[in-house]
Amino acid sequence: MIFVGICLLIAFAGQSAGQSCHLRELDLCAATLLVFTQNPSGIATNDAELNKQCGYLKEADQCLKNFTRKCTTSLQRELISFVTEGSVRLLTEYCTTGSQLRTSYLKHADCLNQATQSNQKTCIRDLQSALETVTQVEWDQRIPAGCCAYRRFQDCTESQVEAKCGKEAVEFMDILLRMALSRLPDIVCPSYNPQTEECKALLPESGATPKGAKSNSVLSRLFSAYTGL
Template identity: 25%
Template sequence: MAERRAMIRSLLLIALVAKCTALPPSCDKCYIRSLDNCGAGLFLFATGNKVPETDADQEDFCRSQSEAQVWSRDYVQRCTRGMTRGHADHFLDDIKKEIMERCFKSSSYRDDFTKYAPCLNKVGSKFHTCVKNFIMDLDVASRLEPRQRITGGCCKYKKLEVCMSDAIRGTCDKGAHDFVKRLLKHYEGNMLGILCANDWANAKCKAIKYDDKPGDASLRSVIAPLIKVLEAIDA
């Protein structure tokens, strides 16, 4: 049964990728802004306050997110090197897994997403603010000296977890809370789970000295500043 589900998911991925449009001209340059434009849709609530509540809307949303994942991976393969490329690939693997599980119509994760989407949308503006602030925070972390950059980025991810958990408290039931935890676990995945395993202690996070400049508010994607954080590994 597990093998059959895996095969169906693989076929779904092929179908979604087949529907993706060709790489847009705006995505074919090795500029971080190109990646930011083409990878903006990877995270839920990254580009707006709402997620789809119907199957029809979900199909379009899945296609859009799959495109963002494919285009981001194309950038990573062409424009990064060394361990930066490897870790970015692992991050995109984790993102792809979340998208595929949510877009697979016979998955319990998809069922839970559909069930809780209306309540998630009630706090959608708060979620959007959490993700937007995370993107800006990663940009701030990317300016740290290389030896502190990974830890700084991990501390910012922990801040995102706390923000999203606080945003839903008091509005949605325990089932919705549990879904958000599963979503964040997907985003953490193998890449952040390994890199950040020892970096989330409050003492370590409080010891990081960020500069006084705010993050770039025009950034729209998580992966653009994340790439700059990961480049510390190859520095």
């Protein structure tokens, strides 16, 4: 969830960049996230692994802060701050030893790790493919397409976690997702359902292969660091 939130921040910052900057300046941020995702044992399940991951996450966060400070206007920075408020708070609590969120995370970590290793990348690939579509539709369709993509990702994640780890773990994942993506989806997307004809018409079919590294979407290329596509 933190990876998703920071990827969205990278993409949003890139869209807001001033003429004095170039998206290549975000390569370091993305490279740091790539190191974070390349953990052969899966997600962190103890304090030592969490602290190691937090080092990479904090580097990526600082890289993004430097980029937005240099490359965006004050108004753009305020908007980015609003959109990413939850991700920043999640990062802080995730990386604070003894915090309530971290304690809850460690309680569920072993089972979440199993769920992640077995099926979770399916949800990420569907989200990645959907977000590529979002960048290609007409402007008046981008919010509906984005909301449908978010809701489908949420449903996919919840169903896989519940099947493996139970409802309590799902409730915890919902908290993480809401924190990672801040208040924006709840404000903009409350009425969208991925099972409706509207969403089905806007999104690629579940299981569709995203363009990944070959995509024109900066966000999709960042997700490729996680999916390997």
